[in-house]
Amino acid sequence: MHNQKELFNLDKQITYLNGAYMSPQLKSVESIGLAALTKKSNPHLISGDDFFTEKVILKQRFAQLIEVQDFETIAIIPSVSYGIAIAVNNIPFERGDEIVVLEEQFPSNYYAWKALEAEKGVIIKTVGAPEIKLGRGEHWNQRLLEAISPKTKCIAIPHCHWADGTLFNVKEIKLRSAEVGAYLVIDATQSVGALPFSVAEIQPDALICGGYKWLMGPYGLGVAYFGERFHHGKPLENNWMNHIGSENFSNLVNYNHTLKPKATRYDVGESSNFILTPMLSEAIRQLTNWQPRNIQQYCKDITSSAISQLKNKGYFIEEDDFRSHHLFGIYPAANKNIEQIKAHLADKKVFVSYRGKAIRVSPNVYNNEADLDKLVSCLT
Template sequence: MLQNQSHLFNLPQDITYLNCGYMSPMLKSVAEVGVRAVYGKEDPTTIKPEDFFKNGELLRAEFAKLINVKNENLCAITPSASYGMANVAKNLQVEKGDNIIIPEGQFPSNVYAWKELEKEKGVKLRIVNAPETAENRGKLWNERILEAIDSKTKMVAIGHIHWADGTKFDLKKIRERSREVGALLVIDGTQSIGALPFDVQEFQPDAVVASGYKWLMGPYATGMAYFGEYFQNGKPIENNWMNRLDSQNFANLVNYQDEYQPGAIRYEVGESANFILTPMLTESLRQVNAWGPANIQAYCKSIAHEAQQALAKMGFQVESADYRSEHLFGIRLPKGLDLEMVKNRLAADKVFVSVRGNSIRVSPHVYNTKEDFGCLLHSLKQV
């Protein structure tokens, strides 16, 4: 079993950081890569033409390994989840009267792109509300999503888990139902990929996006995406020299190309070779792949399980294990307990979590311990 990995980080000793869903701490190894890269540009002659493409190849290979993509050219380097979703929106074939399914309270980057399609093309954004019950909440929510998919559905845009409280969505069943009506399945994996096993061969999504600065353990302004067969001949939102065919040949760049790079590389952001951020994200993905998402899940469960049981006895609500992740979960307060008071208590005790909607969102990682959850419990007992 994976052991505690706090020695690989530089987190302050006087805080309890249970907030990787907000932003991961930087691995020492990733910071070292970044510092070397910053100083590397002091001598530009050290950056060779082939480095513009080698950096991307290495990063795509690590991401492809993480989500089990057989062809790394189906992966693309992006600066954010919203960038990937913008490429999906540009190439989604919809017309007035069609609908797009999303769950209630989804992260804005997986909402605004579809709201623009509502305005532009008259497609209906169908929001599936969460049940107002604590019992079987995740199960009922999944059932509602499946029921909402109909013959006019063109896409289900959803996370593997809900970003606010960790509710897990049954992607296999949603994929089966969406395929029955010819709808796409587009996944925002920002709050899951890297910590929760995700297999493209198993779920068969049409597109996947993920920001890099959370569970991929990389720097801000980085991200990755996967684009399946539906998008193989699409049009990117950005036309840069690197996403055109044969751009590796610098001497031939003045002979402009109409054709794009193969696979999903056409959807990459300009300057994707980014000689600082791209190597940093590559290094962080190497470490994530070395740990393994299944091992990360098991570790988080091992340090959180007793605290979750204690929370239930105190009257707090945590989703059943069958319908939530181990690396990110929501705690709903007992009736009458003031959320603002809870926030102030946690802040005073230097216990770092997030408040999302009506949940306290707790998101541990391999640098955390059972003692960290003891600190969380102590703060909650005070209120």
């Protein structure tokens, strides 16, 4: 795979290594968004079919990206917290059930579970990162597996950690969760799109993705997969489109209380959003064309030299086998002044994030090795 910067409108004066914060917009996605925006100036051009056609295309494309055969297992959601709320409200918790989460995982995949302690009497079991450098990611994965017990009702984790890219072996975790009958709910916002994920292989109960990061879509729309254990659940809202027969506008006066099958029942109201839905759909089309495995390899190729240099200068970065290549944390040595580092990067117009104790670097196909060389120069 070669550099794809020409497909974006990134400012040539900056070095953007911050895709985990928000992706830049593809020119093709921007073009579709502008065309969709102007279409509503003439609403007679929006037909009844338009309320459903783009939704189906988006679901089909996301299903292909994550290797799902049935697009009706895909729901359109406005945010990760919405998808998590669907899972929370449809898992039959009892007092004493345990929910396993990771230390410092993203708040939208924590607050709703934490609230269940007071509401249901469940127990939140937080698995912390080991205070070691050698083998940190491997030991964290082992701790996570050991935390799953017959009392575990749900494992709610990311595919890779949002702060530093630590990878979690979701295939092993799924096998362990199946042994105890626990639900596996994965927040894949920081992975799907740039890191391969196969629902057919992993078989999570839910996979929830915000759309504006690695899916390269607009802010305010996401997608989620819900497996068989959720196919007869209760949606957060009863909007008109998630009921059987909603395609027939003239018959909407005759209420049909039967919900649509599988995950379609969980679609957010106004999910046919005539601007955001086709934009996210186009972004996923491009990702499918590139293929996440190629994106991951490209990121590995352009970052390997920089990572080696930084390690030689005393920075800690997780070993390759236990972190993603599109998102990784750089931990400064104790003698480094983080505020000086921030100021120097800002002065050189190098955009990264700071999460916890890590400098979070998240390149993509619009970056090249020279961008990483510039980062190294600033840090050393």
